[in-house]
Amino acid sequence: MPEKNLDFGKFGARGIKGSAAVARKLDELAGGIATPVTAKRGLIARLHYLTKSGKSRQAAKDAGLTVTDRTLKAWLEGKRRPSKANLERIDRAYRMVRRQNVARHLLQRLNRDGRGTRVEIHPLNQSQVPRPLQRVVEYRTMNVRRWDKIVTSWAAGDHQGLDDAWTTDVLPDLGSQWGQYEYVTNIGFAA
Structure with missing residues (x-):
C-alpha cells in the first residue's frame, strides 16, 4: 500500500x-550547535568541530567542504568571511559529520538491547x-x-x-x- x-x-x-x-x-x-552558521559564533563552532581531528577533516571533505587549509585558518582567525555558498557547505558538512558521529550511540539508545x-x-x-x-x-x-x-x-x-x-x-x-x-x-x- x-x-x-x-x-x-x-x-x-x-x-x-x-x-x-x-x-x-x-x-x-x-543535537548540535544551535547558533546559526551565519553568526560568527556558530561559524567558528562548526569549523572547530569539522577541523578538530584528521578524521573529522576527511569527513568534512567527503561531505563537500573542499577548501584549503589556508582558507580554513583565515576563517577561524576572522581574517576572511566565507561566501554564502561556503556557509551552506559548512553547515551541510557539519550536519553530515555530526550524524556520522552520533549514529552508533543513537542506534544503541533506540534499540535498547x-x-x-x-x-x-x-x-x-x-x-x-x-x-x-x-x-x-x-x-x-x-x-x-x-x-x-x-x-x-x-x-x-x-x-x-x-x-x-x-x-x-x-x-x-x-x-x-x-x-x-x-x-x-x-x-x-x-x-
Whole structure:
C-alpha cells in the first residue's frame, strides 16, 4: 500500500512523509550547535568541530567542504568571511559529520538491547478535506525494535533508503491499515 498516495494533497490533506518526520526527530535527538552558521559564533563552532581531528577533516571533505587549509585558518582567525555558498557547505558538512558521529550511540539508545523505542504517529491533517472524502485515521503508538536500517540511512543522508526502511520494515507492523500512515503530521519518540 505504500506509494499509493501519488496525488497526496489533491483534496486538501496536509502532512509530510513519515520518513521525513523520523529524520527530523533523529536530527533533534542528535543535537548540535544551535547558533546559526551565519553568526560568527556558530561559524567558528562548526569549523572547530569539522577541523578538530584528521578524521573529522576527511569527513568534512567527503561531505563537500573542499577548501584549503589556508582558507580554513583565515576563517577561524576572522581574517576572511566565507561566501554564502561556503556557509551552506559548512553547515551541510557539519550536519553530515555530526550524524556520522552520533549514529552508533543513537542506534544503541533506540534499540535498547532489543526492547526498542515507543513511537507515536500523529495522522495527517484532514481539516481542509471535504467531509465525504475524509478517511478515518487515528493517532497510533507502536514499539519499533529494528532501528538499524533507519539510523544507518539517516546517518548517510540516504533519504530513499530511510523511506524504504520506514515504509517496508516498520509501518507494516501497524496492521492492515498501515498505508494510511505514509503521510503524517508528526512522529514522536524519545531515547
